[in-house]
Amino acid sequence: MLPYEILIVDDEKLIRWSLSQALEKEGYHVLTAEDGEQGLALVKEEDPDLVILDVKLPGLDGLQVLEKIREFNPGVVVIMLTAFDALEIAVGAMKLGAYDYIHKPYELEKVQVCIKNALETVKLKKEVQQLQEEQSSRYGFKNIIGQTENMRQVFETVRLVARSDTTTVLLQGESGTGKDLIAKAIHYQSSRRDHPFMEIDCTSLPESLAESELFGHEKGAFTDAKVQKKGLFELANGGTVLLDEIGDMPLGIQSKLLRILEERTCKRVGGVRDIKVDVRVIAATHVDLEKAVTAGKFREDLYYRLKVIPIYIPPLRERRDDIPLLAKYFVHIYSKEFKKKVKGLSAETIQLLLEYDWPGNVRELRNVVERAIILGNEDWIMPDQLPREIFAKTSESAREEFFRLPGAGVNLEEVEKALIAQALSRTLGNQIQAAKLLGISRDTLRYRMKKYNLGEEEVVRSHEEPEGDSLAGFAI
Numbered sequence: 001m002l003p004y005e006i007l008i009v010d011d012e013k014l015i016r017w018s019l020s021q022a023l024e025k026e027g028y029h030v031l032t033a034e035d036g037e038q039g040l041a042l043v044k045e046e047d048p049d050l051v052i053l054d055v056k057l058p059g060l061d062g063l064q065v066l067e068k069i070r071e072f073n074p075g076v077v078v079i080m081l082t083a084f085d086a087l088e089i090a091v092g093a094m095k096l097g098a099y100d101y102i103h104k105p106y107e108l109e110k111v112q113v114c115i116k117n118a119l120e121t122v123k124l125k126k127e128v129q130q131l132q133e134e135q136s137s138r139y140g141f142k143n144i145i146g147q148t149e150n151m152r153q154v155f156e157t158v159r160l161v162a163r164s165d166t167t168t169v170l171l172q173g174e175s176g177t178g179k180d181l182i183a184k185a186i187h188y189q190s191s192r193r194d195h196p197f198m199e200i201d202c203t204s205l206p207e208s209l210a211e212s213e214l215f216g217h218e219k220g221a222f223t224d225a226k227v228q229k230k231g232l233f234e235l236a237n238g239g240t241v242l243l244d245e246i247g248d249m250p251l252g253i254q255s256k257l258l259r260i261l262e263e264r265t266c267k268r269v270g271g272v273r274d275i276k277v278d279v280r281v282i283a284a285t286h287v288d289l290e291k292a293v294t295a296g297k298f299r300e301d302l303y304y305r306l307k308v309i310p311i312y313i314p315p316l317r318e319r320r321d322d323i324p325l326l327a328k329y330f331v332h333i334y335s336k337e338f339k340k341k342v343k344g345l346s347a348e349t350i351q352l353l354l355e356y357d358w359p360g361n362v363r364e365l366r367n368v369v370e371r372a373i374i375l376g377n378e379d380w381i382m383p384d385q386l387p388r389e390i391f392a393k394t395s396e397s398a399r400e401e402f403f404r405l406p407g408a409g410v411n412l413e414e415v416e417k418a419l420i421a422q423a424l425s426r427t428l429g430n431q432i433q434a435a436k437l438l439g440i441s442r443d444t445l446r447y448r449m450k451k452y453n454l455g456e457e458e459v460v461r462s463h464e465e466p467e468g469d470s471l472a473g474f475a476i
Contacts, residue, residue, distance in 0.1 A: 003027050003028055003029045004028050004029070004049045004050065004119050004122070005028070005029045005030075005031065005046060005047075005048040005049050005050075006023055006028050006029070006030050006031070006048060006049065006050045006051075006052065006115070007030075007031045007032070007033065007039065007042055007043065007046070007048040007050070007051045007052070008020060008030065008031070008032045008033070008051075008052045009032075009033045009034075009035075009036065009038075009039035009051060009052065009053045009054060009057065009062075009065065010032075010034070010052070010053075010054040010057075010081060011034050011035060011054065011056075011057055011058055012054075013034070015054075015081075016032045016034070018108075019052065019111070020032060022108055022111075022112070023112075023115070026112065028115075031046060031048060035057055035058050035059050035060070036057045036058075036059050036060030036061065036062070036064065036065040037059055037060060039051070039053070039057075039065055040060075040065060040068055040069070043069055043072075043073055043076065044072065044073075047073065047076070048076060049076070049077065049119060049122050050076070050077045050078075050079065050115065050118055050119060050122065051069065051076055051077070051078045051079070052078075052079050052081060052115075053065060053066060053078055053079070053080055053081065053098075054080075054081045054082075055080055055081065055082045055083075055089050055090065055093065056083070062080060062081075062082075062089075062093065063089065063092060063093055063096065066078055066080070066093055066096050066097070066098060067096060070096065070097050074097070075125065077099045077118045077119070077121060077122050078093075078097070078098045078099060079098065079099055079100050079101065079102060079114060079115070079118060080093045080094075080098050080100070080101040080102070081101070081102055081104055081106070082101050082102070082103060082104065083103070083104050099118045099121065100114055100117075100118065102114060144178075144181065144182075144185060145322065145325055145326055145329055146319065146322050146325075147321065147322060147325065148319040148321050148322050150314045150318060150319055151314070151319055151322065154182070154311060154312075154313060154314075157309070157311050158182060158185055158186055158311065159189075161186055161309050161311075162185070162186045162187075162189040162190040163190070166280075166308060166309055167261075167279070167280045167281060168261060168280070168281050168283075168305065168306055168308040168309065169183075169186065169280070169281070169282045169283070169308070169309045169311065170282075170283050170284075170285075170289075170306045170307050170308075170309065170310045170311065171183060171282060171283070171284040171285075171311050171313060172284075172285060172286075172289075172310060172311070172312050172313070173286065173312060173313030173314070173315070174286050174315045174361055175286045175360070175361065175363070176316075176360045176361030176362055176363030176364060177313040177314070177315055177316070177361045177362060178313060178361075178362055179244070179284040179313055180199070180242065180244065180284065182311065182313060183199075183240070183242045183282045183284060184197065184242075186240070186280075186282060187239070187240040187280070187282075190240075190280070192238060192239050192240055192280060194238075195236070195237070195238035195239030195240075196235060196236045196237075196238070196239040196240075197236075197239055197240050197242070198232050198235060198236040198239065198240070198241050198242070199241075199242040199244060200213065200214070200232055200241075200242070200243060200244065201244045201245060202243055202244060202245045202246050202247075202248045202249045203244075203245045203248045205249075207250040207252065207253070210249070210250055210253045211252075211253060211256065211269055212225075212229065212231070212269050213231065213232060214231050214232050214233060214253065214256070214257070214266075215231040215232075215233060215234075215256065215266045215267065215268055215269065216228075216229050216230045216231030216234055216266075216268040216269065216271075217229050217231075217268050217269035217270055217271075218268050218269065218270035218271045220270065221268070221269045221270025221271075222269070222270070225269075225270065228268075229268075230268075231266065231268065233260060233266050233277045233279055234266065234268075234275055234277060236277075236279050237277050237278055237279060238278055238279070239279060239280070240279060240280045240281075240282060241279050241280070241281050241282070242282045242283075242284065243257075243281065243282070243283045243284070244284050245284065245285055245286070245287075246283040246284065246285050246306070247285040247286070247287030247289060247292055247297075247298060248287070251297070251298075251299065254298070254299045254302050255299065255302075257281075257302065258299065258301060258302045258305060260277065260281075261281060261302075261305050261306075262305070264276060264277060264278065265277065281306075283306045289303050289306075289307075290303070315358070315361050316358040316361045316362055316364075316365065317357045317358055320354055323350075323353050323354055323358075323365065324345075324350050324353070324354070326362060326365055326366075327345055327350065327353055327365060327369055328344060328345070330365065330366050330369035330370065331344055331345065331369055331373065331381065334369060334370050334373045334374075335373055338373055338374060340373050340376075341379065342373055342376070342378075342379065342380070342381060343379050343380055344380060344381070345380065345381045346380045346381065346382050346383070346426070346428070348382070348383050348426045349380075349381050349382060349383050349385075349386065352383055352386060352390055352391070353365070353368075353386075353390070356390045368386060368387060368390070369381070371387070372385040372386065378428075378430075380428065382426065382427055382428070382430075382433065383426055383437070384427065384433050384436055384437060413452075416448070416452075417452040417454070419438065420434070420438065420445065420448055420449065420452065420454060421454055423435075423437045423438050424449075424454065431445055431446065431449075
């Protein structure tokens with residue numbers, strides 16, 4: 001790690017020299033300036049981690065320099081040096097954003113402790129900034145996989161929502177379609193990204209605890225309330241709250257949620273004071289809320305309040321052209337995670353994936369690919385590595401059509417030869433796997449290969465190379 005860089009701005013040469021000597025012995029890289037103009041120039045050029053700034057300077061004084069630093073580099077930490085008779089000025093500097101102030105004449109040990117504490121703040125700020133940048137990049141729109149027209153419409157709506165000030169969004173779609181990823185994309189690409197993203201699953205929230213979890217409670221509000229607790233909305237102030245599976249929220253809590261959406265205030269359990277909250281509420285559900293309203297299981301007024309910006313995320317069966325892209329992405333991810341050298345999926349495997357209806361949506365596809373990579377030892381994911389249910393649902397109609405005897409009849413030996421050749425092609429010549437596909441032993445397969453003169457040269461190795469070296473992003 002590079003040493004921290006500290007800039008000393010003071011018109012007294014002895015102070016600049018003595019501080020520089022002491023700080024360089026501590027391992028810091030030190031810059032010095034004798035007036036405000038020179039100090040500002042070095043801040044712009046060198047971007048130091050910390051500035052030690054004298055209040056009284058020729059030309060621009062310390063407060064003027066501090067104000068200008070805050071204009072173009074608000075992240076730099078500033079410690080003021082001040083004489084005892086300039087205490088009010090030092091307090092004014094704190095109001096302008098200075099980290100701390102040190103009296104002259106100073107004790108070197110106190111200066112070193114103050115610098116150490118200030119640099120801990122610098123380190124923490126950088127870590128937070130890096131985390132925020134990583135989150136923003138991780139949940140960026142360009143990293144969410146989907147190229148079909150209905151998904152492009154989703155992305156466009158999400159972009160508009162993220163840029164807007166709207167505070168209520170309703171995400172609807174089947175389980176496994178990626179509603180949580182869309183919610184995070186909205187948050188981390190919005191102006192709220194520097195504030196908390198809080199998520200709660202309404203299905204796992206007992207009604208007896210729901211109010212306390214969402215709105216908090218005061219000490220003594222009930223038997224186990226030994227201390228005051230802030231609720232989810234209060235903790236997320238300025239940020240986003242994701243209420244996952246809101247269709248399962250208890251009716252009693254729905255009325256209190258409506259109050260937050262309408263009035264932007266909440267009240268802790270046992271409390272008397274209204275607490276202002278500024279949050280974006282994203283509600284997600286796989287339930288048809290209109291039917292739930294009709295059945296009396298969901299408040300009608302809350303439904304229409306949530307439905308300010310409705311976004312429908314289509315199931316995987318309605319965006320089949322995304323299946324190969326998603327599958328290749330998961331191959332890349334899990335090959336890397338499990339240290340396997342899987343190149344991709346065979347053409348036959350992709351065709352089976354395309355024919356399957358995916359009731360579990362993207363989550364199910366991800367699990368299928370993960371399982372194939374964990375259990376497989378081949379360069380390519382072959383059809384026999386897929387779960388039985390995929391074969392059962394995709395091949396029923398194909399079997400019916402394939403085994404329908406034509407009016408003119410068939411040559412049974414030619415049919416058998418074609419099936420053996422197809423099995424060998426599908427398994428890239430692997431006789432054990434081909435025998436499994438045909439439901440015969442390997443010895444029987446070898447006998448019939450010899451019978452029909454099917455050697456290696458007869459096997460067509462059909463597979464598809466993945467596009468590009470790598471894929472980065474999230475799959476929904």
